[in-house]
Amino acid sequence: MEDDSDPSDALIERVRQRDPAALADYLDAVRRRMIGFIKSLCSDRLLSVVELDDLYQEVSATALTGLATAPLDEYAPIDWLQQIARRRVIDAHRFHFEAQRRDAGRQQSMHAQADSSVGGMEALLVASITSPSAAFSRDVRMDRMQQAMGELTEEQQTAIRLRYAEGLPTKEIAERLGKTDVAVRVLLSRSMRQLEKQLEDVRPSER
Structure with a gap:
């Protein structure tokens, strides 16, 4: 499945049923959209020390490992992925900057x-x-x-x-x-x- 293709309703339903293969296809479908979203969360300073693709891969890995307990009855898959992305960007900023600033x-x-x-x-x-x-x-x-x-x-x-x-x-x-x-x-x-x-x-x- 190519980037920027719209996930079908059938694929989204399979993700909601917690099908790992479906989630992998879904991640492929929304990859460019998610990378754009992640970029919008990152400061220029953070982007100087991390790769967007690395952050997206971390989001993908987290989603795949957490699929069994994902709150997909409450959130659409894209909203769930964006929640994960927000947490990962915060974690990345904390790792690269806040620890050093607290006690250089x-x-x-x-x-x-x-x-x-x-x-x-x-x-x-x-x-x-x-x-x-x-x-x-x-x-x-x-x-x-x-x-x-x-x-x-x-x-x-x-x-x-x-x-x-x-x-x-x-x-x-x-x-x-x-x-x-x-x-x-x-x-x-x-x-x-x-x-x-x-x-x-x-x-x-x-x-």
Whole structure:
């Protein structure tokens, strides 16, 4: 299915029935529309450090892994995808800018450690999923992150290290792991969700 084609009512209904193949076709159909929507959410500053296609692929991976519990009885598929896109853009902005702004010196130290220690990678991950008001619980979350990382498979840990500590694109990670790019994106999305779930009880208020 080509970009910019209008999804048929039959395809939309199959997506509502939580058919993964139908969702894949739907994502192809609305790809250009969604990339345009994502671009409208991004600042020029964010676009200077991330690729729109990478953000769209993350949205797609999140949608595919979350299809079983998607609120498609409440929202049209396009509205659901746009909700995911909004969250991903916020997460990207938080990862690239807010953590550094809160504590630039400490963040630089994290990056310096990332290539040589697991602790550095864990610090980056804590920063990437910590809200702007979360500094008070960072040490507690670091301890919990170390425990949670130990519960991941070796493949999950490797993928996370290559993506978040070494900053490699998912295509290169896929080559190293002998997987497809989509499979790596799904692996990363599931792994990050697993880590976030492990930290739910120490997640501070956004307020």
